[in-house]
Amino acid sequence: MGSVVFLLRTEADAEDPFAAVLHAAGYQPFVLGVQEVVWVDPEQLQRVLAHPEAYGGLILTSPRAVEAVRRLGQLLEAWRTHPVYAVGPRTAEAARALGLRPCGQESGTGINLAHFILTQPRPKRPLLFLCGARRSEELPVLLRQQGIPLEECVVYDTRPIIPDVPTAAPLPDWVVLFSPSAWESARQLSLDWSRVRIAAIGPTTAQALRQQQVRVDAVAAKPTPEGLLQALSAVSV
Structure with missing residues (x-):
């Protein structure tokens, strides 16, 4: 099976385009809502x-x-x-x-x-x-x-909320942050962050995360499903 990817989105969407592209490429994506609008x-x-x-x-x-x-x-x-x-x-x-x-x-x-x-x-x-x-x-x-x-x-x-992780979800290889504030919710997940890679949806988000002392392992050049796929594919897990 492919790498497990948690997509930390503002709201969970069963038809998330990022999840669709990653799934087609062999990844196992899970969309987690982490913010309340x-x-x-x-x-x-x-x-x-x-x-x-x-x-x-x-x-x-x-x-x-x-x-x-x-x-x-x-x-x-x-x-x-x-x-x-x-x-x-x-x-x-x-x-x-x-x-x-x-x-x-x-x-x-x-x-x-x-x-x-x-x-x-x-x-x-x-x-x-x-x-x-x-x-x-x-x-x-x-x-x-x-x-x-x-x-x-x-x-x-x-406003950050605690992500509701599906019971069937394995531990992730990747956590993708779609905004700097998503880290407030991500760090509430019970994960060994030394074993999880972190991706940012774009350079601005990556810069803001690094200012919070968050390690960023991959950055999408463009905030698109294809841009994220390229960023993850460029880093071996």
Whole structure:
């Protein structure tokens, strides 16, 4: 049998695309929900989205930010003509489901998306950045340093929960962390961490984990199922 991989996701999903790709490659993936999403001030988000004319575009760096918008109902048509910048294929796919036309999804990380935005026509009005309470500083700092007007709106937060490991799950060879905060839940698992390899879903997550003194054995170059598979395959267990 292939290596056992625990995927520490915000929420467990039976149709997780990362699990599907790893399973097809011979791994034994198990998806564990490690965070509870808390929606922050939807009334404020509703007020902001009611005035698309005040903004020069929209920045979305996670599917949860898109979900916060979806939960409010129909978007004003004017948003569909605005530039929309999204990190990663899942965020872009969720944005397209709302009728938006995202670009920049190949950037893979927030900092790379910021560099992509800097190659686009400079907005005359602020870009609206819908983010989580624990978002990285890299994207907003770089854009502001380059004179790009930016308004942030926190739309969700996450709280760690103890992962519910399936009874049939063997001890893992790999634990994959999809965010720095996932480590808060991971370390509550009864594992001998000297025998378990740790993978990060991208360079930004890896950097934040290392700042917490967490050993990272593999880093996905892009936050995609294929990127994760390549990272795991490059490291022998």
